[in-house]
Amino acid sequence: MERGYFSEWLKSYRNYLRMRNYSPRTLDSYEQVIKHFGYYVWLRRNADPTKLVFFWKDFEKARLDTSVEVTPVMINDFLSFVSSMQTYKPKTFHRMISTLSSFYRYLYSQEIVNTNPITGIDRPRIKQQEIKYLKHNQVLRLIDSIEDPRDKLIVRTIYATGVRVSELCNMNVEDIDFDEHTIRIRGKGDKIRLVFIDEDSLADILKFIGNRIMGPLFIGQQGKHISSRAIQHIFKHYAPAGITPHKIRHSYASELYKRSKNLKVVQENLGHSSIKTTEIYLHTDIDERRQVYLQYFPLSGSNEKA
Secondary structure (H helix, E strand, O other): OOOOEHHHHHHHHHHHHHHOOOOHHHHHHHHHHHHHHHHHHHHHHHOOOOOOOOOHHHHHHOOOOOEOOOOHHHHHHHHHHHHHHOOOOHHHHHHHHHHHHHHHHHHHHOOOOOOOOOOOOOOOOOOOOOOOOOOHHHHHHHHHHOOOHHHHHHHHHHHHHOOOHHHHHOOEHHHEEOOOOEEEEEOHHHOEEEEEOOHHHHHHHHHHHOOOOOOEOOEOHHHOEOOHHHHHHHHHHHOOOOOOHHHHHHHHHHHHHHHHOOHHHHHHHHOOOOHHHHHOOOOOOHHHHHHHHHHHOOOOHHHOOO
């Protein structure tokens, strides 16, 4: 029995994500993956049976008026097709699989499909890569090396608060509470949180804004909020190679956790919905490792004869 086309349920799914406050960029990304999969399914079901190979140009004549009910084999074939057309990083495949998994979980919850065909699909292994970041004193040296007051304050604010670039760009003067030492941040999914900021950074902000009481904290072109591209340009100009705004956010998380050992607070300050996301930012510092080794390893010092 026909239980729904991609054309119908893709719109419904997008509305569902919109109600959950997903960003427009995320919505577009999810829609593209599902559309490509729907086109592929349509081609497999409607193309000449003798045609064994598809190309991206074939998608131009494909449609989405085909059933969303598919098998795991179809999904594996789609992933194989995608990989044959272009070399993707494992993380990209993870995003594709996660998108399709989310889509089919939604369809299953609506009783449109009998099972989630993504279950059991193998995900590519992602090698753990060490994320390069700066230690506290290195960040301070970077900030001190910047002559332009605005650019210096931008880098300092990222490190002082741990905010994302998009969150920094959207900061308004009225979001800052100079008495409570907090800034109101609108994060991913329009979630609101408070971040804390030190007194010296606040003093620099107060000097920077002068008598302004409203509007963008950092002003870009035509009096609007500064763009993320402008922030990235600042880092390319001043920071060591490979050091991005996100790496300074990483430095913030690592330093805060190293000194507090409070993972929950770090998670909330960063605006992470899952604590697993926060864990990738954290490092056990060398002094702590040395202390644990000397205290517990049987060949070290007083433990050797224990």
